[in-house]
Amino acid sequence: QQQVKQSPQSLIVQKGGISIINCAYENTAFDYFPWYQQFPGKGPALLIAIRPDVSEKKEGRFTISFNKSAKQFSLHIMDSQPGDSATYFCAASMESNYQLIWGAGTKLIIKP
Protein backbone atom coordinates (compact mmCIF):
# COMPACT_ATOMS: atom_id res chain seq x y z
CA GLN A 1 0.00 0.00 0.00
CA GLN A 2 3.05 2.20 0.33
CA GLN A 3 4.06 1.76 -3.29
CA VAL A 4 3.97 4.31 -6.05
CA LYS A 5 3.91 2.69 -9.49
CA GLN A 6 5.41 4.71 -12.32
CA SER A 7 5.18 4.10 -16.06
CA PRO A 8 6.62 3.94 -18.60
CA GLN A 9 10.14 2.91 -17.64
CA SER A 10 11.51 4.76 -20.67
CA LEU A 11 10.06 7.14 -23.21
CA ILE A 12 11.25 8.59 -26.50
CA VAL A 13 9.47 11.69 -27.79
CA GLN A 14 10.14 13.87 -30.80
CA LYS A 15 11.13 17.47 -30.20
CA GLY A 16 8.01 19.59 -29.90
CA GLY A 17 5.85 16.67 -28.83
CA ILE A 18 4.08 16.00 -25.54
CA SER A 19 5.74 13.73 -22.99
CA ILE A 20 3.41 11.98 -20.55
CA ILE A 21 4.52 10.01 -17.49
CA ASN A 22 2.03 8.33 -15.20
CA CYS A 23 2.02 7.32 -11.56
CA ALA A 24 -0.48 5.39 -9.48
CA TYR A 25 -0.76 4.95 -5.73
CA GLU A 26 -2.87 2.94 -3.29
CA ASN A 27 -2.62 4.77 0.02
CA THR A 28 -5.37 7.39 0.17
CA ALA A 29 -3.57 9.08 3.07
CA PHE A 30 -0.96 10.46 0.67
CA ASP A 31 -1.42 14.21 0.40
CA TYR A 32 1.68 15.52 -1.34
CA PHE A 33 2.77 14.45 -4.83
CA PRO A 34 6.03 15.89 -6.21
CA TRP A 35 7.87 15.23 -9.44
CA TYR A 36 11.65 15.31 -9.50
CA GLN A 37 13.97 15.66 -12.49
CA GLN A 38 17.44 14.14 -12.53
CA PHE A 39 20.17 14.80 -15.07
CA PRO A 40 23.14 12.42 -15.37
CA GLY A 41 25.73 13.04 -12.68
CA LYS A 42 23.38 15.20 -10.61
CA GLY A 43 21.02 14.63 -7.73
CA PRO A 44 17.26 14.87 -8.37
CA ALA A 45 15.69 18.33 -8.21
CA LEU A 46 12.08 19.23 -7.53
CA LEU A 47 10.25 20.08 -10.74
CA ILE A 48 6.66 20.57 -9.67
CA ALA A 49 4.36 19.31 -6.90
CA ILE A 50 0.64 19.07 -6.24
CA ARG A 51 -1.71 18.48 -3.33
CA PRO A 52 -4.99 16.58 -3.76
CA ASP A 53 -7.22 19.63 -3.32
CA VAL A 54 -6.54 20.63 -6.95
CA SER A 55 -6.84 18.57 -10.13
CA GLU A 56 -4.16 20.30 -12.14
CA LYS A 57 -1.10 22.46 -11.63
CA LYS A 58 0.86 24.12 -14.39
CA GLU A 59 4.31 25.65 -14.32
CA GLY A 60 5.54 26.71 -17.72
CA ARG A 61 5.63 23.70 -20.02
CA PHE A 62 5.15 21.27 -17.11
CA THR A 63 1.71 20.24 -15.87
CA ILE A 64 0.64 17.78 -13.19
CA SER A 65 -2.80 16.23 -13.66
CA PHE A 66 -4.25 14.64 -10.54
CA ASN A 67 -7.16 12.19 -10.42
CA LYS A 68 -8.07 11.56 -6.79
CA SER A 69 -10.79 8.98 -7.48
CA ALA A 70 -8.50 6.92 -9.72
CA LYS A 71 -5.53 7.45 -7.40
CA GLN A 72 -3.38 8.51 -10.31
CA PHE A 73 -1.31 11.52 -11.22
CA SER A 74 0.68 12.32 -14.30
CA LEU A 75 3.31 14.71 -15.60
CA HIS A 76 2.81 16.33 -18.98
CA ILE A 77 5.69 18.11 -20.70
CA MET A 78 4.43 20.26 -23.53
CA ASP A 79 6.63 21.23 -26.48
CA SER A 80 9.30 18.78 -25.28
CA GLN A 81 12.87 19.93 -25.87
CA PRO A 82 16.16 18.00 -26.00
CA GLY A 83 17.13 19.74 -22.75
CA ASP A 84 14.22 17.93 -21.07
CA SER A 85 16.02 14.61 -21.59
CA ALA A 86 16.44 13.31 -18.06
CA THR A 87 15.10 10.77 -15.61
CA TYR A 88 11.83 11.76 -13.96
CA PHE A 89 10.64 10.45 -10.61
CA CYS A 90 7.21 10.77 -9.09
CA ALA A 91 6.78 10.49 -5.34
CA ALA A 92 4.16 10.70 -2.62
CA SER A 93 4.05 11.37 1.09
CA MET A 94 1.59 12.00 3.87
CA GLU A 95 1.61 14.71 6.51
CA SER A 96 1.89 12.20 9.35
CA ASN A 97 5.05 10.65 7.89
CA TYR A 98 7.51 12.87 6.10
CA GLN A 99 9.11 10.03 4.16
CA LEU A 100 8.76 10.32 0.39
CA ILE A 101 7.70 7.12 -1.38
CA TRP A 102 9.32 7.10 -4.80
CA GLY A 103 8.30 5.74 -8.17
CA ALA A 104 10.88 3.73 -10.11
CA GLY A 105 11.69 6.53 -12.53
CA THR A 106 11.21 7.19 -16.24
CA LYS A 107 14.11 7.84 -18.56
CA LEU A 108 12.93 10.43 -21.07
CA ILE A 109 14.76 11.03 -24.32
CA ILE A 110 13.72 13.89 -26.57
CA LYS A 111 14.86 13.35 -30.16
CA PRO A 112 15.88 16.49 -32.06
Add this chain to the structure above:
Amino acid sequence: KAGVTQTPRYLIKTRGQQVTLSCSPISGHRSVSWYQQTPGQGLQFLFEYFSETQRNKGNFPGRFSGRQFSNSRSEMNVSTLELGDSALYLCASSWGWQGEQYFGPGTRLTVT
Protein backbone atom coordinates in the same frame (compact mmCIF):
# COMPACT_ATOMS: atom_id res chain seq x y z
CA LYS B 1 22.90 29.93 -0.08
CA ALA B 2 25.16 26.90 -0.40
CA GLY B 3 23.53 23.69 -1.55
CA VAL B 4 23.82 20.21 -0.10
CA THR B 5 27.39 19.00 -0.20
CA GLN B 6 28.56 15.42 -0.08
CA THR B 7 32.05 14.11 0.42
CA PRO B 8 33.79 12.32 -1.05
CA ARG B 9 32.34 12.43 -4.55
CA TYR B 10 33.96 9.18 -5.62
CA LEU B 11 35.19 6.24 -3.61
CA ILE B 12 36.64 2.85 -4.44
CA LYS B 13 36.67 0.23 -1.70
CA THR B 14 37.39 -3.45 -1.43
CA ARG B 15 34.82 -6.03 -0.42
CA GLY B 16 34.81 -6.47 3.36
CA GLN B 17 35.97 -2.94 4.13
CA GLN B 18 33.84 -0.25 5.68
CA VAL B 19 33.11 3.24 4.43
CA THR B 20 31.81 6.51 5.85
CA LEU B 21 30.09 9.09 3.69
CA SER B 22 29.41 12.65 4.76
CA CYS B 23 26.62 15.09 4.01
CA SER B 24 26.32 18.76 4.88
CA PRO B 25 22.73 20.01 4.50
CA ILE B 26 21.60 23.44 3.48
CA SER B 27 21.94 25.88 6.35
CA GLY B 28 18.80 25.79 8.50
CA HIS B 29 17.62 22.43 7.28
CA ARG B 30 17.13 19.95 10.11
CA SER B 31 16.14 16.86 8.17
CA VAL B 32 18.63 14.73 6.25
CA SER B 33 17.63 11.69 4.21
CA TRP B 34 19.91 9.14 2.57
CA TYR B 35 19.16 7.18 -0.58
CA GLN B 36 20.88 4.46 -2.57
CA GLN B 37 20.52 4.74 -6.34
CA THR B 38 21.44 1.92 -8.70
CA PRO B 39 20.57 1.47 -12.39
CA GLY B 40 17.22 -0.23 -12.60
CA GLN B 41 16.45 0.09 -8.88
CA GLY B 42 15.60 3.76 -8.73
CA LEU B 43 15.89 5.58 -5.44
CA GLN B 44 15.95 3.30 -2.42
CA PHE B 45 15.36 5.05 0.89
CA LEU B 46 17.94 4.27 3.56
CA PHE B 47 17.03 6.47 6.52
CA GLU B 48 16.11 9.95 7.61
CA TYR B 49 17.41 11.97 10.52
CA PHE B 50 15.77 14.95 12.14
CA SER B 51 17.40 16.84 15.00
CA GLU B 52 19.90 14.03 15.59
CA THR B 53 17.18 11.35 15.80
CA GLN B 54 16.47 8.69 13.22
CA ARG B 55 12.86 9.33 12.24
CA ASN B 56 12.41 6.86 9.39
CA LYS B 57 14.27 3.80 8.19
CA GLY B 58 14.13 1.85 4.96
CA ASN B 59 14.58 -1.87 4.39
CA PHE B 60 18.34 -2.16 4.42
CA PRO B 61 20.47 -4.53 6.50
CA GLY B 62 22.08 -3.41 9.71
CA ARG B 63 25.40 -2.95 7.89
CA PHE B 64 23.98 0.41 6.86
CA SER B 65 23.88 2.95 9.64
CA GLY B 66 23.86 6.67 10.02
CA ARG B 67 23.95 9.52 12.43
CA GLN B 68 23.31 13.22 12.56
CA PHE B 69 25.25 15.79 14.50
CA SER B 70 23.99 18.83 16.37
CA ASN B 71 24.87 21.06 13.39
CA SER B 72 22.63 18.82 11.19
CA ARG B 73 25.56 17.36 9.29
CA SER B 74 25.08 13.67 8.73
CA GLU B 75 27.21 10.63 8.08
CA MET B 76 26.30 7.21 6.85
CA ASN B 77 28.43 4.15 7.37
CA VAL B 78 28.45 0.85 5.54
CA SER B 79 30.35 -1.98 7.17
CA THR B 80 31.54 -5.20 5.59
CA LEU B 81 31.08 -3.92 2.07
CA GLU B 82 29.64 -6.21 -0.57
CA LEU B 83 29.88 -5.94 -4.35
CA GLY B 84 26.16 -5.13 -4.44
CA ASP B 85 26.74 -2.01 -2.38
CA SER B 86 28.25 -0.32 -5.43
CA ALA B 87 25.89 2.58 -6.08
CA LEU B 88 25.35 6.31 -6.03
CA TYR B 89 24.53 7.40 -2.49
CA LEU B 90 22.45 10.54 -2.36
CA CYS B 91 21.79 12.80 0.56
CA ALA B 92 18.85 15.19 0.67
CA SER B 93 17.97 17.87 3.17
CA SER B 94 14.75 19.67 3.97
CA TRP B 95 13.24 21.96 6.58
CA GLY B 96 11.80 18.97 8.36
CA TRP B 97 8.19 19.00 7.40
CA GLN B 98 6.56 17.76 4.28
CA GLY B 99 7.98 19.59 1.34
CA GLU B 100 10.83 19.89 -1.07
CA GLN B 101 13.92 17.80 -0.57
CA TYR B 102 17.17 19.30 -1.84
CA PHE B 103 19.61 16.71 -3.09
CA GLY B 104 23.37 16.72 -3.12
CA PRO B 105 25.39 15.49 -6.11
CA GLY B 106 25.93 12.11 -4.50
CA THR B 107 28.88 9.90 -3.65
CA ARG B 108 29.70 7.25 -6.23
CA LEU B 109 30.85 4.14 -4.33
CA THR B 110 32.49 1.30 -6.20
CA VAL B 111 33.19 -1.93 -4.34
CA THR B 112 35.72 -4.27 -5.95
